[in-house]
Amino acid sequence: MARLLRRSAVVTLCAVVALVCVFVVTAAAPVRLTNGPVATNTATPTEVVAQPIDPIRAWSELRLAEMTPDEKVRSLLVIHVPGINPEGMRAAVDSVASGGAGVGGLILMRDNIPGSPEELASLTAYAEADPALPPIVAIDEEGGDVVRLPYDDFAGADSLRAADAAETATAFAGRAALLASVGVNLNFGLVADVTSDPGSFIYWRTFGDDPASAA
Incomplete structure (x- = not known):
């Protein structure tokens, strides 16, 4: 009876040792991937671009x-x-x-x-x-009826409203150069005023009767 107990204990001990060995070998073994797709990190690195400083x-x-x-x-x-x-x-x-x-x-x-x-x-x-x-x-140097400089001989809206765009651009470029030469850097001149009423005080100071013609 004692011999049977010892044999049983030995068998049990051997089984435990075998399980421990299997566990150790399994844990130490490298992980092998299957033939499926391999996971990779495809994220594009974020590039930090320094923004230029507006002086x-x-x-x-x-x-x-x-x-x-x-x-x-x-x-x-x-x-x-x-x-x-x-x-x-x-x-x-x-x-x-x-x-x-x-x-x-x-x-x-x-x-x-x-x-x-x-x-x-x-x-x-x-x-x-x-x-x-x-x-x-x-x-406030519009030209025509509204002038401050007695030596401004460039055309104003009173005549330019019937002229083409090129003639208007030439007159305004000349006036701008004149103002710059005397130290003026801002002209409260005409830009986009319109009126279709010939009796209006501003009629002869506009470039057209409607936005399309004035533009």
């Missing part, structure tokens, strides 16, 4: 960050300073820190126009307090 925008943001709310409001204003006194114009656009009003620009009216283009160019140049940020120098 004008960067400079503007830096400039605004240095301004007080009061200075920002003043910079939105375009005002009229009577006469042809260069000191008065300069004081209007000069910075608040320098004792000026710090406005964004000037609009030239008839009383601001001296006798010659050279004199006007000198006047507007003196008003440029900060060359890095020149002021707006505006004018």
Whole structure:
């Protein structure tokens, strides 16, 4: 009886050892793939492209960050300073820190126009307090009935409304060059005004009776 028990224990022990060996061999064996499709990582790497920095925008943001709310409001204003006194114009656009009003620009009216283009160019140049940020120098120079410069001989809408597009472009290019030469950088001229009423005050200051003809 004892012999049978020992034999049974030996058999049981051998079975346990065999199972352990099978487990160890199975765990250590390399995993072999079947003949099916092999899984691969097909995700495309994300390329980070540095965006170019707009130098004008960067400079503007830096400039605004240095301004007080009061200075920002003043910079939105375009005002009229009577006469042809260069000191008065300069004081209007000069910075608040320098004792000026710090406005964004000037609009030239008839009383601001001296006798010659050279004199006007000198006047507007003196008003440029900060060359890095020149002021707006505006004018209402439509041509025809509405002019500020006595030496503007280019055609206005009163005659251009019947002209072709090429003639209109030539007149406007000439006027733009004239204004630039005297230091004006913004013209409140005609753009797309229309009216079909010949009795309207603006009729002879438009390029057509409807949007299509004006365009």
